[in-house]
Amino acid sequence: MAGRGKLIAVMGDEDTVTGFLLGGIGELDKHRRPNFLVVEKETSLAEIEETFRSVSHLAGASVADPLCPFTVPFFPALRGFLAREDVGMILISQALAEQIRPAVAAHARALPAVLEIPSKDHPYDPARDSVLRRARGLFAPDELR
Numbered sequence: 001m002a003g004r005g006k007l008i009a010v011m012g013d014e015d016t017v018t019g020f021l022l023g024g025i026g027e028l029d030k031h032r033r034p035n036f037l038v039v040e041k042e043t044s045l046a047e048i049e050e051t052f053r054s055v056s057h058l059a060g061a062s063v064a065d066p067l068c069p070f071t072v073p074f075f076p077a078l079r080g081f082l083a084r085e086d087v088g089m090i091l092i093s094q095a096l097a098e099q100i101r102p103a104v105a106a107h108a109r110a111l112p113a114v115l116e117i118p119s120k121d122h123p124y125d126p127a128r129d130s131v132l133r134r135a136r137g138l139f140a141p142d143e144l145r
Contacts, residue, residue, distance in 0.1 A: 004086075005088075006086060006087060006088025006089070006111070006112070007025070007027050007035045007084075007086050007087050007088065007089075008020075008025045008035070008087075008088065008089045008090075008091060009035040009036060009037075009081040009084075009087045009089070009090045009091070009112070010025060010035070010036045010037075010090075010091045010092075011036070011037045011039065011048070011051065011052065011081075011090065011091070011092045011093065011096055012037075012038075012039060012091070012092065012093035012096055012117070012119055013038070013039060013040075013093060013095075013096075013119050013120065013121070014038050014040065015119070015120045016093055016117070016119045016120065017036050017037070017038045018038075020036070020091070021036065029084070029086055033084075035081070035084075035086075035087060037051045039093075039096055045099060045100070048096065048099065048100055049100045049103050050080055051080050051081065052080050052081055052082060052090070052092070052100055052103055052104070053080040053082055053083075053103055081112065082107060082109075082112060084112075087112045088111055088112050088113070089112055089113045089114075089115065090112050090113070090114045090115070091115050091117050092104070092114065092115070092116055092117070093116070093117055093118070093119040093122065094116040094117065094118060094119070094122060094124055094125065094128060094129065095119055095121070095122040096119075097114075097116045097130075098128060101130070104116075104130055105130045114131060115131065116128075116129045116130075116131060116132075
């Protein structure tokens, strides 16, 4: 990825993601994986977490052929936003981040940066933002005024 910019990934409700897509952040990588996830009522918690995390449950899936001693992968490994080298920032609605809080809190690398954003139905609450809590720990209280 030398010489190329990084993508912004976004995860949230339909209105939030659509707004960002209209702003021009929608991309597909060379494996045709989008850099966004629209979460609907039918979207499972496992799918949300897998899209965020490093490796999807489909990664390494294979088909066993009884005539062949080897397993044959039937599609390339799908990787979540944290593992993608082309993603530099993940915008996730705070309500969605609350649903997968352990995965969000476990992310400690600088890139991709994870930022929690408000959504139409859920206003931003700084007390619930794990990234903001970590940033506050880096500074003395009088420096934040």
